[in-house]
Amino acid sequence: MHDQVAVILKAIEFIESHLKEDISVAQIADAAGYSLFHFMRKFNQVVHHTPYDYLMRRRLTESAKALIRSEQRIIDIAQDFGFNDQETFSRVFRKMFQMTPSQCRKVNGIPFQFLLQAKTHAELKFINSDHFSTPLVVEEDDLTLLGLMTALDDNDKKAANLRKQVCDDFLSEISLQENAQIYEIEIRLNQQTGKRYCFVGAEKNQIQQESALFVSQTIHKGRFVKMEVPESELSLASAYLHTTWIPRVGLVENLEMTICSWKKEKSLKERALTILIPVK
């Protein structure tokens, strides 16, 4: 498998250096040194995208970045990335991001996790490792939690610090039963403004005290994509779920929240995380 990852990375590099050119899947196969048919089989096996789907999603991701960063006309950006007319561009853009290019420009962006970044060696190694477990689609009931909440900064680095802070506060201030399940939820209040909040909490009966600081948060019943990963692979797994697995199986995220949960344990071993993403 390692050799295959290396060959496919060559194809991915070729795609990266030709995003603005009219290249064919056959040319990408050539760059990897495989026949077209064999390449398509291997690319799917290793990347979990068809080569053409991957090429389109990379082009759309880079065009979304250009929409936000530059003041170029939409039609010019579309043409830069090989889309001949604005109508086609808008349609496929919306299919990938659930908003049109002009909405994307107006609200100044698309949540980072929906951008398909070029696949890296680490991500391909992760999805092709022996311990990789395929995500599941599950139905969950209403779950009401108590915990602490904070607004997150737009800046991702600051947001990460705030997330850690609220998590530390919750765990140090609250006496929880051993083995209690802890939930960290990132909530998007409004798709348009992109304002984000972070909640950390547990089920009410697991918490042995009351506090005026507590807020209640409900995870509404519905369908979720569920994946279990060691903490060190959280970011690889998130990127994979948001940009590869969920679109590939034809599901659409409901964009409200992303949930990450784990068991409170004394042991020092790496935490095993469960990612839950509500989908339609």
Place this chain on the structure above:
Amino acid sequence: MIIKIQFREKIVQPKIIESKQITLVGMSFYGDPFDTHAGWDEDNQIGLLWKRLFAFLQKDAVFSSLSQSSAWYEVHIHSEETQAKGLFEVFVGVTIELERVTDLPSQLLVKNLPASQYAIFTFKGEEINSDWEKILEAWMSESDYQSAGTYNFQYYDDRFKGLDRISESVLDVYIPIRKKSD
């Protein structure tokens, strides 16, 4: 470069034959055969297509005898979108007498492969899972022949023991050819 060395070491030389028109009955799929929209360990579209065909033939009152056939064809047909987007037509089926074609139910399709010269490559065991199209392409570019059609087909008979017994299996691949000078 590596391909050429393998090619020379193995001295893969196809058999050249003349074939009459082949009339097949079966089912087809168009798209990227590996775009499954499902779990990763499930069948790809070609596997699903075979299953669909077998399931239908076994149940059909008139054509169930075809499911007992000992030779099966998997035809890959290229279109304008093949090179650009990786989209193929894949047809799987079995030969049928021309006079029976008019009685076919709506679920089944007919595919005529014209009379042609073919190069037949025979692959054994793990070679079946290898990139044998690369070997076909390499042979074609060095031989006196050129492609005579935008398709090729795999021929499965009793020498093919199944994907779970690939090491004991044999597969023939046919490509339509004509002399470069023609």
